[in-house]
Structure formats: structure tokens, C-alpha cells
Amino acid sequence: MTVRISELSVVGPAGVMVEPLSATVEPGATLALIGESGSGKTLTAKSLVGLLPRGFTATGAAEVGGVALPLAGGESAWRAIRGRTASLLLQDPFTSLSPVHRCGDQIAWTVEAATGSRLARSERDAVVEARLAEVKLPARAARAYPHQLSGGMRQRVAIAAALASDPQLLIADEPTTALDASNQAEILDLLRAVQVERRLSVILISHDLGVVRGRTDQVLVMREGHVVERGETASVLAAPSHPYTGALIEADPVVAAQSGTRLSPAQPVEGELVVRVMGLEKSFGTHRVLDDVSLDVSRGEILGIVGESGSGKSTLARCVAGLEHEDGGTISIDGVALAPGRASRTPDQMQIVFQDPYSSLNPMMSVGAILAEALRVAGRDASEVDGLLETVGLPAQFVRKRPAQLSGGQRQRVAIARALAPRPRLLICDESVSALDVSVQADILRLLAGLRDELGIAVMFISHDLAVVRMIADSVVVMWNGRVVERGECRDVLTAPTHEYTRLLVAAALRENTAPQIGRE
Amino acid sequence: MTQPLGASSLTTSPQPPALRGPSARRPRRRRPVLVALALLVLGIAFGAAAFGSLIFPDAMTQDILASQLPPGSPGHPLGTDELGRDVLQMSVAGARSALLGPVIVALGSMACGVVLGTLAGYQRGWIDFAVSRWTDLLLALPVLLAAIVVSGVFGGGYWVTVVLLIVLFSPSDIRIVRAGVLEQSARPYIEAAQMLSLSRWRVMFRHILPNVTSLVVTNAMLNVAFALVAFSSLSFLGVGVSPGIADWGRQLTDGRAIMFVNPAAVFMPALLIVVVAVAANLVGDWIGQRLSRVGEDVR
Numbered sequence: 001m002t003v004r005i006s007e008l009s010v011v012g013p014a015g016v017m018v019e020p021l022s023a024t025v026e027p028g029a030t031l032a033l034i035g036e037s038g039s040g041k042t043l044t045a046k047s048l049v050g051l052l053p054r055g056f057t058a059t060g061a062a063e064v065g066g067v068a069l070p071l072a073g074g075e076s077a078w079r080a081i082r083g084r085t086a087s088l089l090l091q092d093p094f095t096s097l098s099p100v101h102r103c104g105d106q107i108a109w110t111v112e113a114a115t116g117s118r119l120a121r122s123e124r125d126a127v128v129e130a131r132l133a134e135v136k137l138p139a140r141a142a143r144a145y146p147h148q149l150s151g152g153m154r155q156r157v158a159i160a161a162a163l164a165s166d167p168q169l170l171i172a173d174e175p176t177t178a179l180d181a182s183n184q185a186e187i188l189d190l191l192r193a194v195q196v197e198r199r200l201s202v203i204l205i206s207h208d209l210g211v212v213r214g215r216t217d218q219v220l221v222m223r224e225g226h227v228v229e230r231g232e233t234a235s236v237l238a239a240p241s242h243p244y245t246g247a248l249i250e251a252d253p254v255v256a257a258q259s260g261t262r263l264s265p266a267q268p269v270e271g272e273l274v275v276r277v278m279g280l281e282k283s284f285g286t287h288r289v290l291d292d293v294s295l296d297v298s299r300g301e302i303l304g305i306v307g308e309s310g311s312g313k314s315t316l317a318r319c320v321a322g323l324e325h326e327d328g329g330t331i332s333i334d335g336v337a338l339a340p341g342r343a344s345r346t347p348d349q350m351q352i353v354f355q356d357p358y359s360s361l362n363p364m365m366s367v368g369a370i371l372a373e374a375l376r377v378a379g380r381d382a383s384e385v386d387g388l389l390e391t392v393g394l395p396a397q398f399v400r401k402r403p404a405q406l407s408g409g410q411r412q413r414v415a416i417a418r419a420l421a422p423r424p425r426l427l428i429c430d431e432s433v434s435a436l437d438v439s440v441q442a443d444i445l446r447l448l449a450g451l452r453d454e455l456g457i458a459v460m461f462i463s464h465d466l467a468v469v470r471m472i473a474d475s476v477v478v479m480w481n482g483r484v485v486e487r488g489e490c491r492d493v494l495t496a497p498t499h500e501y502t503r504l505l506v507a508a509a510l511r512e513n514t515a516p517q518i519g520r521e
Numbered sequence: 522m523t524q525p526l527g528a529s530s531l532t533t534s535p536q537p538p539a540l541r542g543p544s545a546r547r548p549r550r551r552r553p554v555l556v557a558l559a560l561l562v563l564g565i566a567f568g569a570a571a572f573g574s575l576i577f578p579d580a581m582t583q584d585i586l587a588s589q590l591p592p593g594s595p596g597h598p599l600g601t602d603e604l605g606r607d608v609l610q611m612s613v614a615g616a617r618s619a620l621l622g623p624v625i626v627a628l629g630s631m632a633c634g635v636v637l638g639t640l641a642g643y644q645r646g647w648i649d650f651a652v653s654r655w656t657d658l659l660l661a662l663p664v665l666l667a668a669i670v671v672s673g674v675f676g677g678g679y680w681v682t683v684v685l686l687i688v689l690f691s692p693s694d695i696r697i698v699r700a701g702v703l704e705q706s707a708r709p710y711i712e713a714a715q716m717l718s719l720s721r722w723r724v725m726f727r728h729i730l731p732n733v734t735s736l737v738v739t740n741a742m743l744n745v746a747f748a749l750v751a752f753s754s755l756s757f758l759g760v761g762v763s764p765g766i767a768d769w770g771r772q773l774t775d776g777r778a779i780m781f782v783n784p785a786a787v788f789m790p791a792l793l794i795v796v797v798a799v800a801a802n803l804v805g806d807w808i809g810q811r812l813s814r815v816g817e818d819v820r
Contacts, residue, residue: 360709364731377717
């Protein structure tokens with residue numbers, strides 16, 4: 001039942017996207033494919049299930065349990081073989097399930113497709129229940145529509161559907177990237193447990209080394225279509241031979257969290273107070289999002305705000321920025337209290353860098369026009385655009401480019417440049433690096449730390465990942481259910497958390513491995 | 522095994538079968554030949570509208586009450602109509618009134634749509650309520666019937682029809698622009714613009730509007746086609762263009778009487794209306810696709 005891939009390569013309209021690569025995955029073993037966006041890891045995965053986009057072709061050979069995959073074959077050749085040999089688990093459980101069908105139906109269809117026969121009604125409920133039990137979901141999940149489930153539960157349904165055809169190879173393409181830190185570990189552990197049970201071969205694709213560590217046997221590091229390094233996961237991570245692998249490991253927040261490395265030295269808070277938030281309250285309908293939140297940010301300080309989605313950290317940022325109207329409490333800048341809303345605020349008080357670099361820049365405006373507009377707002381001359389680009393580490397010729405021509409990291413740099421243009425006293429980074437690859441993420445964090453040192457601005461750095469926050473923040477505030485549950489120096493919070501929830505976050509940040517090892521069960 | 526079941530086994534996402542399969546994955550693309558042909562047709566039609574009176578200065582005043590000739594007669598390749606006027610000359614001369622009105626209607630309703638739609642979509646509140654109820658009201662009116670009634674009351678005429686059609690066509694523009702603006706307003710780049718404390722006018726017309734241009738322009742081209750047909754219908758019914766002005770719609774009415782003597786007197790203007798309307802549709806689609814690709818994300 002071994003999976004063998006030999007000389008697999010993918011050719012696209014722009015040339016060779018994946019150089020020939022070979023690999024073997026034993027039953028029950030996991031092969032990790034690591035690389036940043038554009039490295040060809042997803043194309044490799046798609047070629048193994050015959051889902052390459054139009055214009056792309058795969059060559060070489062691959063077999064799963066002795067059955068050759070029709071790499072160059074058409075849709076009909078694939079239909080006969082797909083699912084029963086290899087199954088694909090996608091990244092985003094919010095879009096990979098059909099929103100208008102019950103979860104149980106979606107699993108049952110896959111079972112029916114794989115066996116080629118329709119299930120009787122009575123039989124069908126039992127089959128679906130068994131499949132759900134395998135992914136530790138209660139039988140009532142079968143009756144639910146995807147929107148009624150949490151992200152973690154949805155991804156469990158997706159796993160059940162992917163396994164419903166009883167494949168011998170499961171390809172998981174960034175299976176946890178869209179999930180919260182606490183859910184990530186659960187899903188990965190579940191995958192591992194199922195894999196051990198079924199003696200399943202798994203190809204796990206990720207840009208996150210934390211996912212790979214301790215959960216995979218072999219690793220292939222890919223860059224620009226080439227395999228730059230391969231070997232046993234443990235030995236590659238311990239002693240990388242290729243400089244790129246080394247850089248990836250160094251950029252990983254988890255590695256930094258475990259070793260205690262920082263991108264910028266923690267600074268004692270001694271600057272003048274810039275922002276003071278006192279007893280902030282906010283409700284959406286009857287749901288209380290912010291409950292008596294108070295915090296201070298001083299000049300030259302990076303304050304990290306950590307919490308999972310729904311903890312109120314983004315709402316806090318939006319209230320401070322004036323994009324949301326608070327119900328009670330005060331927000332003051334430089335000692336002056338501000339009325340709720342944008343009208344009482346000026347661009348030189350605070351700016352936000354948003355999470356998604358793909359939608360935070362106007363697609364119809366050139367980089368030059370975007371930055372010139374931000375400069376004019378502050379009464380600065382448009383000729384300073386080049387200098388601004390230089391500040392964020394972009395060459396001057398980017399002036400003419402449109403956002404669509406830039407990578408995610410480059411876009412985020414433009415967004416930071418735009419935020420810096422009015423010389424704000426406070427920079428709010430709302431999950432600003434969460435959508436980026438690990439290596440790009442480290443670059444942006446380094447840029448932010450450098451800007452703080454250079455310009456001495458105050459920074460509110462919001463993230464769901466404590467590992468990322470502790471790389472640059474001086475002090476940290478932990479939010480849970482709209483309240484501040486813990487605050488203090490970054491190092492103290494990480495090493496000696498007092499609140500139960502903080503302990504969970506720290507464990508998630510260090511990606512503490514709770515997965516069963518092979519053969520132990 | 523049925524198609525949707527087969528498709529659902531390959532990923533974890535059982536999707537409707539219509540979205541799957543090789544043919545569905547191909548992006549819909551208009552063949553350039555067809556677009557080139559449509560552009561050529563529109564070019565000739567607008568050329569005729571602009572310069573037709575120079576080529577055939579006396580289309581309306583020639584040979585009044587001469588004989589009615591069939592197509593292929595010497596000097597009259599398409600024959601003559603019931604008043605003995607050359608059908609070819611009439612068709613060229615008719616381009617102006619047949620195209621000018623629809624273009625003004627499309628531009629006018631586009632202007633209404635951009636201003637009211639953007640205001641309604643971005644400002645929300647009472648403006649949105651007022652504009653939306655107004656469009657609901659107009660959409661409830663049957664266009665042609667309303668045009669006939671109003672023309673009847675105000676005595677008809679070309680410019681009354683133009684104004685009337687602008688009002689009756691504007692709801693589709695308003696709704697389309699409003700929907701586009703609503704969608705764009707929720708995007709982070711609009712919040713980034715608000716963080717710069719830009720005026721609401723600048724946000725609306727400098728940031729949002731360029732992102733809905735493709736919708737606006739495509740709809741305007743479609744409106745040209747619709748208005749062309751509406752104008753011709755009204756002229757055919759006798760409430761659009763007044764007699765004595767060359768127009769494709771009028772030619773249709775007048776040509777009916779001698780349909781069996783000279784079929785070209787009816788079929789020529791009819792063909793022109795259809796061909797130009799189809800060409801405007803094709804070009805509108807093509808422009809829309811081109812424009813929407815400008816800011817397209819290449820994820």
C-alpha cells in the first residue's frame with residue numbers, strides 16, 4: 001500500500017512550475033511538504049488527485065498501493081480512480097463544504113460515490129454516524145448545516161468526508177491554517193490518530209513548521225518548484241543543511257518562542273503616555289463584546305493584544321481607531337479624550353494596518369497614488385513617496401505598480417507605508433501578519449520593530465498567536481470574552497501565566513505536542 | 522454512479538455539478554473575431570449617424586411620390602419606399618435619430634445611476650430608503666406602456682421620449698451601482714480611506730466608483746441596445762419620432778404598407794435594429810470583461 005512518486009513534475013503556461021520530484025510514503029507514515037506560497041507545493045498535491053487548473057499538465061509517474069495514477073489522463077480516467085486511492089483535504093472549512101446541504105448528506109454522497117451504490121435510508125444514518133464518530137463528532141452533527149458548526153467542527157466534517165471514500169493516501173493542504181491556535185492542535189492530533197488507526201499515508205502541506213514538528217516522519221522543503229532539502233523531519237529541523245531551510249526555521253515564531261529569541265530587544269516602558277483606554281464597553285445587540293477594558297500604550301512601546309477570534313480584540317482596535325462607536329468608557333490620546341467615531345479623530349493620531357493585504361489596498365489605484373493621497377492628507381508633498389517606499393523596504397519603481405501585481409508581503413509593506421504617511425502617534429496592527437507566510441511574516445515583524453526603534457511610535461499589535469506577539473511586543477494584554485484576563489511584561493506572561501486561558505494560549509503558542517506517536521496506541 | 526456523486530468523491534466539497542467538469546472550469550471568453558465584427562458594425566453605424574447627412578444630403582426630400590420600386594432597381598439597390606424615397610439612403614440617414622437617442626438615454630441613466638446609486642449605497646439611511654423606494658416604484662411601471670401614455674399626454678416627440686426613457690431606464694443603473702457600492706464599502710481599503718479622514722465625496726467618487734466602473738459601463742452598453750429597441754418600438758407605434766425625420770422605427774411603420782412590393786423597405790431597418798443592438802450587447806460584455814480584469818486579484 002506504499003505511495004510512490006517518481007519524477008513528478010508540473011508544467012504550467014509560464015513554464016515548469018514543479019521540477020521533477022520523487023518520494024515514497026509508507027502506510028501510516030506522513031510526508032511533509034514545506035514551502036512558502038508559490039513554491040509549488042499545492043500544485044504537486046493537486047497533480048496527485050488530477051485537479052490541476054486548466055493549462056497545467058503533470059508528467060512522471062505515481063502509484064498508490066500498486067495502482068498507477070493517470071497523471072496525464074483526462075477527467076474520465078481520474079474519475080474511476082480518484083477518491084479510492086487519494087483524497088484531498090482543503091484548507092478552508094468555511095468554503096470547502098457546500099453551505100446548502102446537511103453535513104451528513106455530504107459525507108454520505110462520498111461514501112456512495114466510492115462504493116458506486118446508493119445507501120438505503122436506514123443504513124445511511126448508521127454509516128454517517130460511524131464516520132462522524134471516527135472524527136469525534138456527535139451523531140447530531142449529521143443534521144447540521146455547515147454554518148451551524150464552529151470552524152474546528154467543520155474541518156472535522158471535511159476530514160470525515162475526505163476519508164469517506166476510504167483512500168489509501170490523504171493529501172492535507174494547509175488543513176489548519178484557517179483555524180484558531182487552540183483548534184489547530186486538536187485537528188492535527190485527530191488527523192494523526194485517524195492515520196494510525198487506518199494505516200493511512202498522509203502528505204501534509206504547510207508553510208508552518210510548527211505543524212510539521214513532531215507530527216511527520218519525512219519532510220520535503222520546496223522553493224520555487226525545486227526540492228531544496230529532504231530527510232527525516234527531526235534531523236532536518238535539528239540540523240538543516242540548506243540555508244533556506246535554516247531561514248525558515250529561524251523565521252518560525254514557535255522556534256523563537258521556545259528559544260526565547262526576539263526580533264527587537266524588550267524595552268522598559270518609560271516614554272510619555274500616548275493612548276489611554278479606560279473602562280471601554282461595547283455590545284452588539286445583547287452580545288457584550290468589550291467589558292470594562294482598560295489599557296495604556298506609551299511612546300516607543302509595542303503592546304501585544306492576544307486572544308482567539310471573538311475575544312473582542314479587533315473590536316477594541318476598531319473603537320480606538322474610531323471605526324466603531326463604543327458604548328461607554330473613554331479613549332484619550334495625549335491626554336485629550338476623544339468622542340466615539342472618526343469625526344473626532346485626525347489621521348496623525350492613529351492608523352491601522354489590516355489583516356488581509358489583498359483587500360486593504362484599492363485595486364484600481366497604483367501604489368504611488370495610494371501613498372501620495374495619504375501624504376497629502378498630512379500636508380506632506382507627494383514627492384516623498386520614494387522615501388516612504390524606502391522606509392518599508394520597497395524599491396522606488398513600485399510607484400507605478402498596482403496592488404494585483406504585488407505579493408502579499410509587498411502589499412502589506414505598502415499598507416504599512418500608507419499608515420506611516422500621516423506620521424501617526426499610534427500604529428494599530430490588527431492581525432497584520434496572520435495572512436502571510438512564516439518567512440514573510442518574520443520580515444514584516446522585523447520591519448515593524450525597526451520602525452518602532454527608528455520613529456519611536458507607539459504600536460498596538462493584535463494577534464491570535466502568542467508566539468508571534470512575543471517576538472516583538474514589550475508588554476502583552478490577554479483578552480478573553482471581551483475582558484482583559486492577564487497583562488504584564490511579555491516574558492513574565494509567557495513563562496508564568498496566571499490565568500487558565502493564558503496557559504492554554506501559551507501551550508498553543510509552543511505547539512506542545514499531544515499527538516500519539518506511531519505504535520503507541 | 523451519477524455525475525455529482527462521482528465529482529464529490531475527489532475532494533471534501535460536494536458542489537453542485539454545474540460548477541464542475543472541464544467545460545465549466547474554462548473562463549467564459551468572447552471570441553475576438555466576434556468582438557471585432559461587433560466593433561466594426563458599431564463603427565459603421567455611428568459613422569453613418571455622424572456623417573450620413575453629408576453622404577446623402579437629400580434622403581428625405583428626393584423623388585417624393587415617385588414610383589415604388591423593388592430591390593435591385595437601377596439607381597436604387599434596395600428599392601424605394603411608398604413615397605418613392607431610396608431605402609438605402611433612408612437607412613443611412615435614419616442612423617442618426619435611431620442612435621443619438623439611445624446613446625443619450627444610456628448616458629443620462631448612467632449619470633442618474635452613478636449619483637443616486639453611490640449616494641444610496643454609501644450613505645445609507647434616509648437617502649437609501651428614498652432612492653430605493655423610488656426605483657421600486659419605477660420598476661413596477663411597464664416601460665413601453667408608460668412611454669405611450671406620457672407621450673400621449675405631452676404630445677410625444679423625440680426629446681420627450683429621451684427624457685422619459687432616461688427616467689424609466691435609471692432604476693436598473695441605480696440598483697446595479699448601489700449593489701456594487703454596498704459590496705465595496707465593506708472592504709478594508711474603504712476603512713483605510715476613512716482612517717485618512719478623507720471626505721465622503723472623495724471616498725465615494727475616487728475610491729469606490731472606479732471599482733464599480735465595469736458594472737456601470739457594461740450596463741450602459743446594454744442600455745444602448747435596449748433603448749434602441751424601445752425607441753424604434755415607440756416610433757413604430759407613432760409616438761416617438763415625428764413624421765418627416767428619417768428613423769429606422771418609422772421606416773418599419775411606413776414600409777409595412779408596401780411590404781410585398783419592396784420587402785427591403787421593412788427588412789432593412791429591422792435588420793439594422795437587430796444587428797446594431799446585438800453588436801452593442803457584445804461590445805458591452807467585452808468592455809465589462811476587460812475593465813473588471815484591470816484590478817483583478819492574482820492570488
